[in-house]
Amino acid sequence: QEHLAEAGGGSVQAGGSLTLSCTVSEYPTENVCMAWFRQAPGKEREGVAAIYAEGVTTIDTYYRTALKDRFTISQDKTKKTLYLQMNSLKPEDSAAFFCAAQFFATPRLMRCGSWNEEDFPVWGQGTLVTVSP
Numbered sequence: 001q002e003h004l005a006e007a008g009g010g011s012v013q014a015g016g017s018l019t020l021s022c023t024v025s026e027y028p029t030e031n032v033c034m035a036w037f038r039q040a041p042g043k044e045r046e047g048v049a050a051i052y053a054e055g056v057t058t059i060d061t062y063y064r065t066a067l068k069d070r071f072t073i074s075q076d077k078t079k080k081t082l083y084l085q086m087n088s089l090k091p092e093d094s095a096a097f098f099c100a101a102q103f104f105a106t107p108r109l110m111r112c113g114s115w116n117e118e119d120f121p122v123w124g125q126g127t128l129v130t131v132s133p
């Protein structure tokens with residue numbers, strides 16, 4: 001059973017940066033779509049970014065349009081770790097951030113597809129990010 005564990009959340013002032021990490025216990029397959037989602041208090045969970053890899057090679061990345069200029073998703077599969085670099089943080093970025101994964105037995109032409117949260121069977125417990133004005 002795969003497990004995901006997020007780290008790196010915390011409190012930061014507006015304009016600051018944080019890097020979240022998500023450690024993967026194991027990759028049951030080489031073809032993986034991993035994503036970051038966030039959920040602010042009183043709001044629905046939303047996708048932040050996703051990344052599709054085959055083996056150790058990143059094939060494609062995806063971003064929520066409004067965040068792509070400030071957030072960067074990356075992964076180091078040799079370290080079994082997914083990252084989310086967040087710059088120029090705003091108070092409205094305050095949320096619990098979750099990593100999620102879906103594994104494919106064969107390379108996927110659709111890659112991460114629409115990366116809706118219901119597509120991801122494996123989730124971490126979340127890490128809290130608080131951005132103060």
